[in-house]
Amino acid sequence: MIKLFSLKQQKKDGESVPSSSTSGQKKSSPAQLRVMKDLNELNLPKTCSTEFPDPDDLLNFKLIISPDEGFYKGGKFAFNFKVGANYPHEPPKVKCETQVYHPNIDLEGNVCLNILREDWKPVLTINSIVYGLQYLFLEPNPEDPLNKEAADVLQSNKRLFESNVLKAMRGGYVGNVYFERCLK
Amino acid sequence: MGSKAGDSVDIPPERHAHVRKLLERPGPFTHPEFEPSKEAFDGFSSIVRVLIVGAGGLGCELLKNLSLLGVKQLHVIDMDTIDISNLNRQFLFRMTDVGSSKSETASKFINGRVQGAQVVAHHCKIQDKDSEFYRSFHVIVCGLDSIVARRWLNSMVCSLVEYNEDGSVKEETLIPIIDGGTEGFKGNARVIMPTMSPCIECTLDLYPPQVNFPLCTIANTPRLPEHCIEYVRILQWPKDNPFETETAIDGDDPNHINWIYEKSLERASQFGITGVTYRLTQGVVKRIIPAVASTNAVIAAACATEVFKLATSCSIPMDNYMVFSDVEGIYTYTYKAEKKENCIACSRSVTTLEFPLEVTLQRVIDYLKEDPDYQMKSPGVTAIVNGRNKTLFTHVIEQTKANLSKKMTELGIINNEVITVADETTPVARDFKITYKDAGMES
Numbered sequence: 001m002i003k004l005f006s007l008k009q010q011k012k013d014g015e016s017v018p019s020s021s022t023s024g025q026k027k028s029s030p031a032q033l034r035v036m037k038d039l040n041e042l043n044l045p046k047t048c049s050t051e052f053p054d055p056d057d058l059l060n061f062k063l064i065i066s067p068d069e070g071f072y073k074g075g076k077f078a079f080n081f082k083v084g085a086n087y088p089h090e091p092p093k094v095k096c097e098t099q100v101y102h103p104n105i106d107l108e109g110n111v112c113l114n115i116l117r118e119d120w121k122p123v124l125t126i127n128s129i130v131y132g133l134q135y136l137f138l139e140p141n142p143e144d145p146l147n148k149e150a151a152d153v154l155q156s157n158k159r160l161f162e163s164n165v166l167k168a169m170r171g172g173y174v175g176n177v178y179f180e181r182c183l184k
Numbered sequence: 185m186g187s188k189a190g191d192s193v194d195i196p197p198e199r200h201a202h203v204r205k206l207l208e209r210p211g212p213f214t215h216p217e218f219e220p221s222k223e224a225f226d227g228f229s230s231i232v233r234v235l236i237v238g239a240g241g242l243g244c245e246l247l248k249n250l251s252l253l254g255v256k257q258l259h260v261i262d263m264d265t266i267d268i269s270n271l272n273r274q275f276l277f278r279m280t281d282v283g284s285s286k287s288e289t290a291s292k293f294i295n296g297r298v299q300g301a302q303v304v305a306h307h308c309k310i311q312d313k314d315s316e317f318y319r320s321f322h323v324i325v326c327g328l329d330s331i332v333a334r335r336w337l338n339s340m341v342c343s344l345v346e347y348n349e350d351g352s353v354k355e356e357t358l359i360p361i362i363d364g365g366t367e368g369f370k371g372n373a374r375v376i377m378p379t380m381s382p383c384i385e386c387t388l389d390l391y392p393p394q395v396n397f398p399l400c401t402i403a404n405t406p407r408l409p410e411h412c413i414e415y416v417r418i419l420q421w422p423k424d425n426p427f428e429t430e431t432a433i434d435g436d437d438p439n440h441i442n443w444i445y446e447k448s449l450e451r452a453s454q455f456g457i458t459g460v461t462y463r464l465t466q467g468v469v470k471r472i473i474p475a476v477a478s479t480n481a482v483i484a485a486a487c488a489t490e491v492f493k494l495a496t497s498c499s500i501p502m503d504n505y506m507v508f509s510d511v512e513g514i515y516t517y518t519y520k521a522e523k524k525e526n527c528i529a530c531s532r533s534v535t536t537l538e539f540p541l542e543v544t545l546q547r548v549i550d551y552l553k554e555d556p557d558y559q560m561k562s563p564g565v566t567a568i569v570n571g572r573n574k575t576l577f578t579h580v581i582e583q584t585k586a587n588l589s590k591k592m593t594e595l596g597i598i599n600n601e602v603i604t605v606a607d608e609t610t611p612v613a614r615d616f617k618i619t620y621k622d623a624g625m626e627s
């Protein structure tokens with residue numbers, strides 16, 4: 001038990017106890033500390049790489065995924081990560097910056113991945129999200145559609161879906177939507 | 185001083201007769217080291233400096249409780265202004281105060297009403313104040329509704345703790361945080377003694393996660409009115425940019441809420457969903473949790489009691505977490521939450537490492553890898569240089585490799601500067617203070 005009573009004499013009129021150590025210096029925020037740890041321990045699959053526009057800003061970075069198998073083989077997709085002050089209590093905000101014909105990613109770059117929203121838990125890390133995103137390219141899931149048209153095509157006609165993906169990645173129209181080229 | 189009451193006014197002793205009784209005689213529940221005395225009340229009343237964080241529902245209660253209890257040196261900090269919806273429970277505010285600063289209005293009210301009160305208002309963000317400010321208080325009471333703000337304050341107060349040579353805590357640097365929180369009919373109050381009892385970060389898991397609906401449900405299979413509102417908020421707003429390009433949604437702007445409300449209504453009718461209202465829209469957008477005045481009163485009372493106990497030692501403080509619920513009947517329970525070993529906020533002792541002045545970053549990293557005490561695998565190093573975060577090195581960022589051959593001093597790490605090191609061998613990043621053998625030579 002701390003005896004505050006005996007201590008309080010020392011703080012009259014806002015005079016503070018002189019600091020002898022470094023405790024007065026600015027400290028990294030808990031979010032900052034945690035994301036540093038996450039990033040330093042990133043174990044990227046060989047199809048993924050990161051880009052830090054400002055290496056001193058660990059809260060904003062990009063993830064580049066270049067799938068080497070599946071429908072999206074040969075494409076190159078950039079995701080923007082924004083880690084907020086409440087990380088890891090809240091998940092980072094992740095958007096796909098490359099236009100992609102994908103059932104779980106819409107044309108504005110919103111991504112439907114459970115751990116980015118309803119299933120996020122503070123024990124998960126940036127690495128968990130990287131693997132989750134990578135998995136989306138290997139196993140697009142028509143059950144949870146964000147791009148309903150793409151999901152319907154995947155469900156009804158796999159060949160057509162495959163050729164649509166390729167068309168989009170080469171740069172061109174799928175239906176009346178134009179996709180920029182994103183082949184490596 | 186600026187208050188009309190001021191400390192020159194003589195407050196008759198009868199005024200606090202009931203409080204004095206607690207301080208002038210021992211009882212079965214008094215702390216073993218408590219020394220009752222006639223002077224105890226005056227000490228408590230005039231010397232103790234208390235900071236109240238937040239001048240909302242809990243803050244108004246706390247200001248009332250503590251000032252009536254006799255605490256003269258009260259400070260209150262809040263960046264918010266008064267909204268009409270606050271008036272039902274934030275009883276220090278009146279209709280004419282809508283739009284004014286919460287902290288200023290609340291302190292003006294108390295100073296005018298409670299004889300001897302000298303509440304000082306700080307109309308700003310908690311982040312605008314530095315460590316000297318927080319260090320000047322004996323106790324900090326928190327009535328916040330934001331987890332981010334709580335975490336910031338917690339980590340600030342934890343960082344004020346200093347250690348003796350032998351590693352023991354310098355008691356005079358410990359500032360207890362009394363944290364109150366309410367959500368509808370539920371609430372909690374807790375006593376945080378930095379480094380000794382669990383802090384906010386230790387028990388972060390106790391806060392319920394935000395409710396987030398799956399994006400695909402929102403986009404394709406909405407069933408609830410909330411799904412429709414979330415659709416407009418998350419997907420339609422950035423697409424349509426109804427106001428100006430890239431305007432973020434302002435939950436306090438009626439134009440914004442109205443737009444979202446109308447679009448949500450349209451979407452709801454497409455899917456045959458009922459229940460979208462303006463109120464619900466505002467609630468979802470601002471993530472409003474309904475506040476219940478009586479819950480605030482109970483929790484604030486518990487917090488104020490803990491301030492009194494800590495400041496006077498007249499009774500043993502709560503150890504350390506009390507939950508309260510009056511959803512059905514009344515339920516309350518106090519338990520001892522556990523401290524997290526290696527907590528990112530409260531278990532961060534700083535280890536000092538000494539190097540020659542010429543030392544390079546590579547050499548420091550090699551040391552952390554080779555020294556038997558650390559045996560790190562792939563340390564990443566950050567620091568705060570001139571108030572800004574700086575990434576000195578991490579193997580995941582190619583650009584930082586160029587720093588390895590540089591001297592620590594060239595990288596801005598002067599004598600006694602702290603670096604933070606993350607490595608897979610430690611559960612959290614840890615701090616090292618760098619000192620230089622020939623530091624005397626430095627200018």
Ligand SMILES: [Zn+2]
Binds near residue numbers: 386
């Ligand atoms: Zn802690």
